[in-house]
Amino acid sequence: MGISNYQMSSVISLLPEVGLLVLAGVVLTMDVLLKDDRKHLIAVTTAVGSLLIILAALMYSQPSGDLIWGGMVRDDMLAFVFRLAFIFAGGITAMFSIGSKELAHRGDYYAIMLGAVIGMCFMASAADLIMLYLAIETTGIAGYLLAGYVRTDDRSAEAGLKYFLFGAATSAVMLYGFSLLYGLTGETNLGAIAPILASGTVSVSAICAIVVLILVGVGFKIAIVPFHFWAPDVYEGAPSPVTGFISTASKTAGFAVLLRVFIYGLAASEYWLPAMAGLAAVTMTFGNLVALAQTNIKRLLAYSSVAHAGYVLVAFVAYSELGVASAIFYLIAYVVTNLAAFGVVIVFAHTAGTDDIQQYAGMSRRSPYLALAMLVAFLSLAGMPPLAGFFAKFYVFAAAVKADMIWLAFVGVLNAIVGLYYYLVVLKVVYVSPAPDGVGSIDIPATCKIALVVLSLGIILIGTASSPWFNWAMKAAQDLF
Amino acid sequence: MLPNIPELVIFLVLAVIAVAAALGMLASSNAIYSALFLVVNFGVVATFYLLLGAPFIAMAQVTVYAGAIMVLFLFVIMLLGAEQMKPTSHNLLWQKPLSIVLIILLLSISFYVVLGQGVSTGSDLMQNTSGYGSPSAIGTLLFQKYLFPFEATSILLLAAMVGAVVLTGVRKQRRRIRKSRRL
Numbered sequence: 001m002g003i004s005n006y007q008m009s010s011v012i013s014l015l016p017e018v019g020l021l022v023l024a025g026v027v028l029t030m031d032v033l034l035k036d037d038r039k040h041l042i043a044v045t046t047a048v049g050s051l052l053i054i055l056a057a058l059m060y061s062q063p064s065g066d067l068i069w070g071g072m073v074r075d076d077m078l079a080f081v082f083r084l085a086f087i088f089a090g091g092i093t094a095m096f097s098i099g100s101k102e103l104a105h106r107g108d109y110y111a112i113m114l115g116a117v118i119g120m121c122f123m124a125s126a127a128d129l130i131m132l133y134l135a136i137e138t139t140g141i142a143g144y145l146l147a148g149y150v151r152t153d154d155r156s157a158e159a160g161l162k163y164f165l166f167g168a169a170t171s172a173v174m175l176y177g178f179s180l181l182y183g184l185t186g187e188t189n190l191g192a193i194a195p196i197l198a199s200g201t202v203s204v205s206a207i208c209a210i211v212v213l214i215l216v217g218v219g220f221k222i223a224i225v226p227f228h229f230w231a232p233d234v235y236e237g238a239p240s241p242v243t244g245f246i247s248t249a250s251k252t253a254g255f256a257v258l259l260r261v262f263i264y265g266l267a268a269s270e271y272w273l274p275a276m277a278g279l280a281a282v283t284m285t286f287g288n289l290v291a292l293a294q295t296n297i298k299r300l301l302a303y304s305s306v307a308h309a310g311y312v313l314v315a316f317v318a319y320s321e322l323g324v325a326s327a328i329f330y331l332i333a334y335v336v337t338n339l340a341a342f343g344v345v346i347v348f349a350h351t352a353g354t355d356d357i358q359q360y361a362g363m364s365r366r367s368p369y370l371a372l373a374m375l376v377a378f379l380s381l382a383g384m385p386p387l388a389g390f391f392a393k394f395y396v397f398a399a400a401v402k403a404d405m406i407w408l409a410f411v412g413v414l415n416a417i418v419g420l421y422y423y424l425v426v427l428k429v430v431y432v433s434p435a436p437d438g439v440g441s442i443d444i445p446a447t448c449k450i451a452l453v454v455l456s457l458g459i460i461l462i463g464t465a466s467s468p469w470f471n472w473a474m475k476a477a478q479d480l481f
Numbered sequence: 482m483l484p485n486i487p488e489l490v491i492f493l494v495l496a497v498i499a500v501a502a503a504l505g506m507l508a509s510s511n512a513i514y515s516a517l518f519l520v521v522n523f524g525v526v527a528t529f530y531l532l533l534g535a536p537f538i539a540m541a542q543v544t545v546y547a548g549a550i551m552v553l554f555l556f557v558i559m560l561l562g563a564e565q566m567k568p569t570s571h572n573l574l575w576q577k578p579l580s581i582v583l584i585i586l587l588l589s590i591s592f593y594v595v596l597g598q599g600v601s602t603g604s605d606l607m608q609n610t611s612g613y614g615s616p617s618a619i620g621t622l623l624f625q626k627y628l629f630p631f632e633a634t635s636i637l638l639l640a641a642m643v644g645a646v647v648l649t650g651v652r653k654q655r656r657r658i659r660k661s662r663r664l
Binding site for chain 2: 021024070071072073109112115116118119122128130131135138142145148151
């Protein structure tokens with residue numbers, strides 16, 4: 001392993017991360033130099049910078065599919081797709097943060113968020129246990145800070161602490177799983193671990209223990225039952241832009257790790273598939289049933305995001321190229337759709353100062369366009385054609401049926417109907433219920449307006465022209481098999 | 482193979498100091514003294530690592546544990562004024578019998594393992610892999626194979642540092658909110 005192994009192409013493939021780091025530095029410097037009344041420029045810089053990084057990555061750092069940096073990261077299509085999704089989510093979150101009075105003018109907030117994005121990018125590309133753990137911790141620590149960012153608000157502080165305690169405990173358990181994996185195989189590289197496990201020298205019970213331990217850490221990140229307890233409280237207490245960011249980007253990063261570790265690293269040991277299928281069914285059902293009873297929009301979205309993790313798990317247990325591709329497609333659609341949903345929540349709370357669903361009554365009269373964005377986002381979450389969510393669910397269930405898991409697809413379809421009900425209840429409040437007296441129109445900050453337009457168009461575009469996106473996901477999935 | 486005599490003497494002397502320091506840490510009622518006893522213990526353990534031929538771990542022990550963590554300990558003790566606190570043993574009565582049971586359990590397990598498997602001096606391990614764990618070997622690994630995670634750590638630390646500054650700076654945040662309310 002000589003120095004000559006580090007070529008220029010390895011550096012170029014890191015272009016997005018380097019760009020994000022530079023952007024974080026620029027943002028921190030702007031925070032010091034700019035006067036208070038011009039600090040909204042920081043958010044704009046973060047968003048524009050993210051866009052430029054995405055364009056630069058598309059132009060210059062197309063993945064080569066190799067293991068680089070001494071086997072620490074794998075520069076493949078899977079990582080590339082996920083990394084672009086994270087940077088996109090980061091940029092959109094920065095634009096929405098203008099709608100939050102506590103966050104809008106704080107440069108350090110944007111810098112930490114960019115740090116979290118870098119961590120997620122590493123999570124998606126890490127191919128070595130050491131790198132993987134480091135990436136998960138980078139994302140985690142930045143996430144805990146973001147959740148507890150508004151120290152003057154007790155609920156935010158509580159969310160930060162709760163997120164931190166759960167995160168630290170589960171990541172310690174996962175680290176134990178990693179250490180067992182290293183101890184029994186003598187390798188930290190996932191690509192080198194797979195053939196050793198396939199040779200059958202490691203006992204089945206040991207592999208089961210490893211799977212369970214690692215699943216605790218990953219399950220926390222993606223918030224599946226029974227590792228979801230933190231989600232509703234953290235989602236409710238954290239500032240709304242952060243909630244949107246954690247529920248989309250952080251969850252997707254967890255799934256990237258799940259795909260990489262379980263399909264690329266633990267490939268030879270498929271004992272966990274039936275158990276995962278059970279978890280998927282329980283997660284979908286639990287998330288949707290509990291969401292029915294929620295009166296706070298952020299808690300409702302929290303439980304709905306638990307249910308969505310269940311749908312992605314269905315695609316995952318299909319355990320095929322089609323399954324992984326549909327999981328990736330679902331995650332992309334979910335990131336765009338859920339960010340739009342949280343964008344509406346942020347903008348509404350910006351004027352109304354509340355997250356109570358009853359207060360959304362008559363929102364369509366107060367701001368028709370905001371209500372329209374909410375309609376698009378919620379119908380896509382519910383899986384109505386021709387929006388992104390419909391095709392995402394369609395591919396997921398198709399993958400399950402193809403893998404002879406018809407019962408799981410059936411449970412999923414039933415759950416989609418339950419989901420449709422509570423999303424429609426919210427939309428009924430927005431469109432049918434009369435607005436309370438004495439409330440004016442809703443003021444939408446300019447950056448939030450742009451972000452909502454981009455996301456709504458994205459939802460429609462992914463839905464109506466789904467095949468290029470799906471081909472992309474399919475190419476990414478091929479890297480794992 | 483028997484360990485050579487001077488090494489054995491050094492080990493025995495240090496072992497007595499280590500155990501005495503550990504006991505002193507537990508027994509002393511002043512938190513500062515406890516912390517200083519712990520420093521002595523850390524230093525002796527670092528010397529053990531040197532005797533075992535692991536200079537890197539010895540240096541890490543001194544810088545990280547005896548250095549950084551102990552300074553942190555002392556700061557916390559000073560800031561809390563914990564050295565003047567009265568011991569609050571009345572609500573911990575049940576812990577004493579429990580601790581005795583646990584000590585007996587631990588000792589019997591260690592005796593069982595030591596007697597059952599015999600003590601390995603560790604010398605065969607060292608002979609097989611000379612240079613293993615030396616500072617230069619670790620440095621080479623760190624800056625070649627693990628260069629990337631090593632650099633990635635800096636991002637983690639940067640985010641944590643900014644966050645620590647933010648979370649401790651509540652007063653400034655409150656002031657800013659008051660100002661914006663006035664406007």
